[in-house]
Amino acid sequence: MSETSPSDTLNGFTPEPSSTRRVVVLISGNGSNLQALIDEQTHDRLGGEIVAVISNVADAYGLQRARDAGIDAVVLPHGEYDSREAYDSALIKVIERHEPDLVVLAGFMRILTRRFVQRFHGRMLNIHPSLLPAYRGLNTHAKALADGVTEHGCSVHFVTEELDGGPVAIQAVVEVSAGETEASLKEKVHAREHLIYPIAVKWFLEGRLRLAGEIATFDGMSLPPRGMRMSHADAAEELDEE
Numbered sequence: 001m002s003e004t005s006p007s008d009t010l011n012g013f014t015p016e017p018s019s020t021r022r023v024v025v026l027i028s029g030n031g032s033n034l035q036a037l038i039d040e041q042t043h044d045r046l047g048g049e050i051v052a053v054i055s056n057v058a059d060a061y062g063l064q065r066a067r068d069a070g071i072d073a074v075v076l077p078h079g080e081y082d083s084r085e086a087y088d089s090a091l092i093k094v095i096e097r098h099e100p101d102l103v104v105l106a107g108f109m110r111i112l113t114r115r116f117v118q119r120f121h122g123r124m125l126n127i128h129p130s131l132l133p134a135y136r137g138l139n140t141h142a143k144a145l146a147d148g149v150t151e152h153g154c155s156v157h158f159v160t161e162e163l164d165g166g167p168v169a170i171q172a173v174v175e176v177s178a179g180e181t182e183a184s185l186k187e188k189v190h191a192r193e194h195l196i197y198p199i200a201v202k203w204f205l206e207g208r209l210r211l212a213g214e215i216a217t218f219d220g221m222s223l224p225p226r227g228m229r230m231s232h233a234d235a236a237e238e239l240d241e242e
């Protein structure tokens with residue numbers, strides 16, 4: 001690890017070098033969040049390299065996105081295994097062949113077993129389409145609309161055994177308009193996901209975002225239960241978007 005001067009520290013916290021960091025991404029579908037990560041990698045702004053994309057669904061379009069980017073694309077169909085435990089054991093083996101520093105769930109639609117989560121504890125992130133702890137699980141946009149909420153959004157969190165219960169790193173809020181449809185709300189949330197997820201991944205790979213026990217920390221400072229609230233402007237600035 002390169003020597004750092006005191007001026008390189010943040011609150012006494014020294015970010016780690018990230019150039020050799022390896023990322024494995026798990027998907028089940030379209031892969032628009034994967035694409036956002038690929039795009040940041042292409043601009044050398046991700047802080048590491050996506051070395052493999054693994055899908056439990058054979059026709060997930062995200063696999064094509066990976067191939068188009070020259071990234072190893074692997075299909076591991078969950079239906080070919082007799083149990084969740086058997087599948088997760090096979091998935092662990094495939095992932096570990098790529099020696100990741102970080103496992104990223106990007107629309108990966110399988111509940112992971114305790115053994116899997118323990119294997120990658122502290123180095124596995126998920127993007128969830130709600131303002132956790134609200135609306136854990138599936139069909140978040142429909143539930144938010146049914147409840148008539150005026151605010152919705154997305155959360156990046158560390159993955160723990162408790163479904164969508166892990167410490168939150170970043171949240172982004174979208175306003176729910178009058179006449180909002182599930183499709184329009186989903187599109188609004190997706191747009192914010194594509195900003196905050198690459199930021200969270202970059203900060204993890206730089207060693208700035210960490211899981212310390214049950215608490216997410218940023219630059220050594222404990223984050224509140226709902227993580228950092230990030231506006232569109234904040235995210236765009238962090239990504240140094242034109």
Ligand SMILES: Nc1nc2c(c(=O)[nH]1)N[C@@H](CN(C=O)c1ccc(C(=O)N[C@@H](CCC(=O)O)C(=O)O)cc1)CN2
Pocket residue numbers: 105108109110111112113117126127128129137138158159160161162163164165166
């Ligand atoms: N142990 C954990 N596993 C997973 C977590 C987590 O926090 N802890 N996050 C999820 C991602 N997710 C929501 O963000 C999620 C994914 C899938 C499901 C679910 O009910 N899956 C069903 C199958 C559904 C389907 O195939 O359409 C299942 O696995 O039986 C809920 C939430 C990833 N895993």
Ligand SMILES: NCC(=O)N[C@@H]1O[C@H](COP(=O)([O-])[O-])[C@@H](O)[C@H]1O
Pocket residue numbers: 027028029030031032033034062106107108109127128129137138154190193
């Ligand atoms: N509970 C998990 C869940 O619902 N995740 C959601 O699936 C979508 C995947 O889109 P993508 O394949 O285009 O990235 C994303 O909106 C993500 O938040």
